[in-house]
Amino acid sequence: MSVTAVLHSEWIKIRSVRASLGSLVAVLAVALAVTLLVYSTIGKAEAENGGDPVFEAFYPVNFTQIAALSFGATAVSSEYAHNALRVSLSAVPHRGLLYAAKTAVLAGAALCVGLVSSFATFLTGQAFLDEYAVGIGEPGALRACVGGGVYLALMTLFAAGLTFLLRSAVAVLSLLIPFILIVSFVIGDIADGVSRYLPDRAGQQVLYQHPAGEVGPWAGLGVTALWAAAALLAGWLAVRRRDV
Template structure:
């Protein structure tokens, strides 16, 4: 099983590296988040991104932009299979649809997690370098948890998009749904529904970035809610890949 799985994983990684859209989106997760953080901090110091009494959450202000890139990575990594009969070729090489799907989502998840962790740690440290005596360190309560949890959150966003793309077979359709849903609808629902909005995938997962999370969910339970949304999307994607014609 392991001997057979390794070539499948390797082939999926080659696909991602070969596609400019997928690889570019993965690089953008890091580049956009860090660049926005550095530019904003350099221009305005701590006043630009501090969120009330939670400077830790303010340190990850630019993660919103990285989140969009993570969604684009997950969507484009999977949508390539639905162009010009590419899925038929993939399934001819890997006849087991479940094995193919697991390998593809595993590569997307690992790639997004590795990039996400590097992104959150560099973003935090680079941003704090401009604050001087008010800077937070990794030893600050919640800081290490936020850096690790932020990386996991970005990986979950990429997998959420990948699962939905397997269902809808279009990166454009998925991004047209997810980006407004996470950036606009979530805030509207938050204003209308109150604590119910805490269960939205973005709001729940971002609890891990707060030094003192508010609401019904804690940092890890919030991330677990986001993981549940992602698991549902991945399960729907697995069902679609198994049941539909290539």
């Protein structure tokens, strides 16, 4: 099969599997729902307290990143349900091509939805803040919108690589969700220098107007990219060496 045909087949898989498509749609749906709920109720009160106005605009990322992880995990785990991977390899015997195509489609879909989600989060939230609103031209705002989309795509790939390795979306999400919601903050309280290089803490540096510490906004995304690359490499080694 040609590369174009394999890419198209992988996109069909995402559209036809309700779990993966639902997770992808949830990235945008959750972003808008949380933004509307928070900013229509306590948005102004929080803005009055000060803080980094750009970073606070991306509060929904705490939830959309969970949807992004779910998308990466479920899209890959569907290959291991009902021997679907055996069928995929029958159609595309070249494992490298199949792996690269699935990774590319996941990255493209997550990046597109992530960028839309990121810009929608920022612009919708600011519409409720009146005199406290910051524009897209505010220093760091455009960078945060673009970087937020890239961050969500990288977290999708991070989860996808681990799912190729562990073959289970449940196992991957059981590890990553507590890690991001709990362990990351615990490590931050104990060893702040170490926590700056965790995938979520490093990647979210791009969302700050004035990032603090030694890890800058784009360097932070680079750290997250390294985590994602390591997970994808581990997943590829597992796919290449295992029997179906």
